[in-house]
Amino acid sequence: xxxxxxxLMTLSLIYAADIDEFASEVNYLRDYKxxxxxxxxxxKMVMLVVVGDYCPWCKKFERKTLKSSEVMTQVNENFVGLVxxxxxxxxxxxxxxxxxxxxxxxxxxxxxxxxxxxxxxxMKKDEFLENMDDALSLFEQKGQ
Amino acid sequence: MxxxxxxxxxxxxxxxxxSLYTLDNVHSLNLxxxxxxxxxTKEKKDELKSMITKKLEKAGFVFGETDADVxxxxxxxxxxxxxLALHLEVGLGEEVITKRKDKIETFSYTYLDSKFIEGFExxxxxxxxxxxxxxxxINAHKDDNEE
Numbered sequence: 001x002x003x004x005x006x007x008l009m010t011l012s013l014i015y016a017a018d019i020d021e022f023a024s025e026v027n028y029l030r031d032y033k034x035x036x037x038x039x040x041x042x043x044k045m046v047m048l049v050v051v052g053d054y055c056p057w058c059k060k061f062e063r064k065t066l067k068s069s070e071v072m073t074q075v076n077e078n079f080v081g082l083v084x085x086x087x088x089x090x091x092x093x094x095x096x097x098x099x100x101x102x103x104x105x106x107x108x109x110x111x112x113x114x115x116x117x118x119x120x121x122x123m124k125k126d127e128f129l130e131n132m133d134d135a136l137s138l139f140e141q142k143g144q
Numbered sequence: 145m146x147x148x149x150x151x152x153x154x155x156x157x158x159x160x161x162x163s164l165y166t167l168d169n170v171h172s173l174n175l176x177x178x179x180x181x182x183x184x185t186k187e188k189k190d191e192l193k194s195m196i197t198k199k200l201e202k203a204g205f206v207f208g209e210t211d212a213d214v215x216x217x218x219x220x221x222x223x224x225x226x227x228l229a230l231h232l233e234v235g236l237g238e239e240v241i242t243k244r245k246d247k248i249e250t251f252s253y254t255y256l257d258s259k260f261i262e263g264f265e266x267x268x269x270x271x272x273x274x275x276x277x278x279x280x281x282i283n284a285h286k287d288d289n290e291e
Contacts, residue, residue, distance in 0.1 A: 018243075056164040063166060064288070122162065124287075 018053065019085055022062055026072055028081030032093040035082040039110035045139045046108040047079040047132075048115075050099050052086045057122045058103040068125045074132050079107075107135035109142060116142065163284035165255040170236065170285060172212035173205050181221035181230070183266045192217075192271060196278050203282040213238040215281075216253075219270060221263070228266055233258035234277045255281060 020030065028049070029035040039046045049066065051058035065071055075081045084093050086102055094113065097106050099120060105128075106115040117135040119128070177193050184192070196217060197207060206212075214237040222229045236255035242248050257277055263269045 060164055060166055122164075124162070 019051070019083060019088075022066075023081075023083050026066055026081060026083075027076055028083045030083065030089075032082065032084065032089075035080050036108075036110045036113060039080040039108075042080065043143075044078060044080050044110075045116070045135060046106075046110055047075055047081050047135075048093075048097060048106040048108050049081070049083045050086050050097060050102050050104040050106070051083060052102050053088070055102055061103040061122045065123060065125050065128050070129060071125060071132070074129060078136055079132070080110075105131075107132075107139070109139065161283040161287045163255065163257070163280075163287075165236075165284065167236070167255060167281075167285040167288040169289070170213055171204075171206060172209040173200060173207055173215045173236075174212045175200075175207065175215050175217070176237075177217045179219040179221075181219050181266065181270070183221070183263075184219060184270070188267055192274060195271065196274065199275070199278050199282065203285070213254075217274065219274075221266070228263040230261050230263045230266065230270060230273070231258060232261070232270060232273045232277060234274070234281055236281070255284070257281065 022028075023030050029038065032048075035046050035048070038044075051062065066075075084097075086098065090098070097104075097108075097115070099118075101120045103120075103122065105119045107117045108115050116138040117131065119131050123131070175193060175197060177189060177196075179189060196215075200215065201207065205215075216233070216235040216237050218231075218233040218235075220231040220233075222231075234255075234257055235253045237251055237253055239249055240252045240254065242250060242252075257280055259273050259277060261269055261273055
């Protein structure tokens with residue numbers, strides 16, 4: 001039992017390192033409150049990405065879509081990127097974003113903390129870029 | 145009517161062509177074919193291998209290079225109460241560096257797909273199903289490698 005718990009703790013540390021490593025590579029935040037505050041200050045939306053360490057489609061979405069230079073540029077210029085683990089960060093983000101399907105992305109207006117647009121499942125780069133444009137349009141319309 | 149049906153089919157095909165594996169830069173292959181089914185004679189085995197190789201070559205894969213990834217095809221047959229159950233599997237095997245302590249290297253499947261069918265006409269069903277599985281691999285590879 002002791003060995004099992006140690007193994008589980010080691011594994012969760014490894015996975016935690018994975019999501020932190022990804023966040024650092026793509027310049028996303030890991031803290032919901034900090035992301036909302038930053039977005040308010042910069043008048044940007046929060047792009048909240050919900051993933052899971054057990055989810056191969058999430059890993060592929062990170063590798064192929066979120067790490068692509070076009071998506072990274074778009075996020076860094078127009079959004080505050082935030083990545084959270086669906087279960088491990090459960091206590092640290094609102095239940096409204098607890099998606100049954102992952103990977104899920106919520107484009108959140110920091111003033112209301114409501115999602116203006118969300119996407120679920122693996123999406124290729126071009127399709128995801130279109131969604132980002134749609135989210136930006138909605139955010140601009142809201143600001144007018 | 146036909147146009148919308150065609151577009152729906154096209155959309156469905158593009159949506160389901162992606163696989164959860166990442167097949168970027170897979171180019172050279174070696175074919176490994178394994179079967180425990182009695183109905184697959186040496187001639188039939190050669191015919192299946194030829195069909196698979198031709199499909200993959202047509203899709204741009206190259207065979208015969210050193211240190212190529214291994215395209216694994218496995219056919220397993222089991223007779224259950226007079227019926228023949230067939231398990232057909234295709235996979236891509238290669239040496240990978242894991243995230244384990246000391247970055248251990250190991251042989252690993254980096255693509256795997258299989259179908260479990262009842263073989264009414266065992267050889268024909270095997271041929272057709274393997275053809276579908278190879279096409280799925282080719283589509284997934286194409287999907288991952290297009291810009």
